[in-house]
Amino acid sequence: MEWSIQEIARRAGTTSRTLRHYGELGLLEPSRVGRNGYRYYGPEALVRLQRILLLRELGLGLPAIAEALRGQRDTAAALRAHLGLLEQERERIGRQIASVRTTLHKTERGEELMAEEVLDGFDHTKYEKEVTERWGREAYRRGDRWWGSLSEAERRDHQREQTAVAADFARALAAGLAADGDEVQKIAGRQYRWLSVVSAPSKSHFIGLGEMYVTDERFTAHYDRHGEGTAAFVCEAMRVFGERNLTD
Structure with missing residues (x-):
């Protein structure tokens, strides 16, 4: 089974340009290139793309992703780690949904709001984690101080x-x-x-x-x-x- 670059891009919600860029960086090589120059991707490439997209979701830059992929030879172990992180994120989003429902319910009934209920599940360090992962802790601190000023x-x-x-x-x-x-x-x-x-x-x-x-x-x-x-x-x-x- 294999898929064209257009099919993979459409299903992944990205662009053919992005997939070609991944190939240029050595992150995602096509399984084969047809005589017409079209790129095709098989199951192994599909799994590798999934790992790339998961790491992007975690905020890693491309150099960090390349390093992570080089260091994770055991695909199953890497996917288990990804699955754990996704389950944590699902739990956090579930708490957000419950929080908004509670806020809506109490607002409509004129009931007293509790801070721990209203703010449950909201991660205010999202951008801190992303910037720190890509460019270091000091880069985040400098930017945060400047923006706050x-x-x-x-x-x-x-x-x-x-x-x-x-x-x-x-x-x-x-x-x-x-x-x-x-x-x-x-x-x-x-x-x-x-x-x-x-x-x-x-x-x-x-x-x-x-x-x-x-x-x-x-x-x-x-x-x-x-x-x-x-x-x-x-x-x-x-x-x-x-x-x-x-x-x-």
């Missing part, structure tokens, strides 16, 4: 600038400009400065962020809402900017 107006201004940069990337793509051209590289410089408000990213960090915009569906959706293909365009522009201007 901003006023509401300053936070809105920061978010508006990011939206403006993304829109400029999309317009450049629509105009047929090259990712390594001067005009697009100026936009990439704005992206770098926007990311540098807390701490200037190194070359590998900056390029890695660009790759995440392609491989993480959340970021892809954020950029591609300005125009299909924007995330991939931003990724390439950031790679060029990093190679030309940054060091590790």
Whole structure:
């Protein structure tokens, strides 16, 4: 049994571009490539993709996923570990559902609310875990301190600038400009400065962020809402900017 790259992408809720990117990084090789150049994936590749997607759900970056896959030779043991984590998440979501039902019930009846009931199951450290896993504890602390120091107006201004940069990337793509051209590289410089408000990213960090915009569906959706293909365009522009201007 095997499936085409389009079938796998559709069933996984991702894109063929993402699967090809995984292949380029050595994370997910196709089981075979047809004479027409189409990629096909068999059961082993399917299981490996499942593991990749599970690790992405846990917030791991692609380098960390590659390391995890190299270190987990026993597929069954790895899947058992994943299953345990998913069951924990299911239990937490179940508590959230119960919490919201209780809040709704008491609100409708005018009954007194209890903090432990209203907030049960809500993990306010989600982003802390994700950032720490990818870039380290100190990166989270710096970002958290900086964000906490901003006023509401300053936070809105920061978010508006990011939206403006993304829109400029999309317009450049629509105009047929090259990712390594001067005009697009100026936009990439704005992206770098926007990311540098807390701490200037190194070359590998900056390029890695660009790759995440392609491989993480959340970021892809954020950029591609300005125009299909924007995330991939931003990724390439950031790679060029990093190679030309940054060091590790």
